[in-house]
Amino acid sequence: MTKLSVNINKIALIRNSRKGNNPSLEFFSRKIIEAGAYGITVHPRPDQRHIRADDLSDLVEITKELEVEFNVEGNPYEDRLGEYPGFLNLIESVKPSQCTLVPDDSNQLTSDHGWNINSEHKKLVEVLDYLKINKIRSSIFIDPDKSQLDAAKDIGVDRVEIYTGPFAEAFKKNDENILNTYKDAIEYANNIGLEVNAGHDLNLENLSTLLSYGDIKEVSIGHALIIESLIYGIENTVQKYIKITA
16 A cells, blocks of 8 residues: 655645635645545745745644654755745754655755765765654655665665656656656665655556556655646545555
8 A cells, every 4th residue: 555645835835825824734734634645745945935834833733633644845955045944944843754855956946856866975864864863754855766776775765755757747648668767666676675655746647557666655746636626626636546545
């Protein structure tokens, strides 16, 4: 079984388009969890265009109360900007179930590539040691590259999250070469004993194909799920995903 963690950034983006607290992150997080999701994911950024730093304390309390996981994604090397306290300071304050390290820069629209672990080896090991001391499961966002999987195994990360943007595009185009790259990478990770998460551009149409490639512990889905919720409703949409991941 693969666990579903719902990224609520897009709900926060809609909220931030007006004053006030509508739609409420607390309300929709509870709806999502009650519908069967195993976790909530957020990716705070320095410009706070969606999730804000002050959202995290409420979300960690909700996930603890409802006994699901809280996954916080971000770049551990982001500089402080205005009221944003810095990614690792946020992690220290909320101590989520999982921290996913993503190599975004401050001006990036969305995540679009994984780490080059070899070139960032020393810095990443320091962050992983910090997470281990604080008993937070670590995950590193990477491309479906066997050399990066080997490097991730070498530095002792708990999991990798394979960036699935190119997979989703290849699925639409029926590009067997790229699809096989993902299949080979997931199988390779399974064979070397590296736990796998996956995320980006996954949806109700392509998810079952990805899950057929091997053992994937968790998928993080937000953008597509929120769009699909406009058609099916949030609870029905989550339940559709649960049927695929079960």
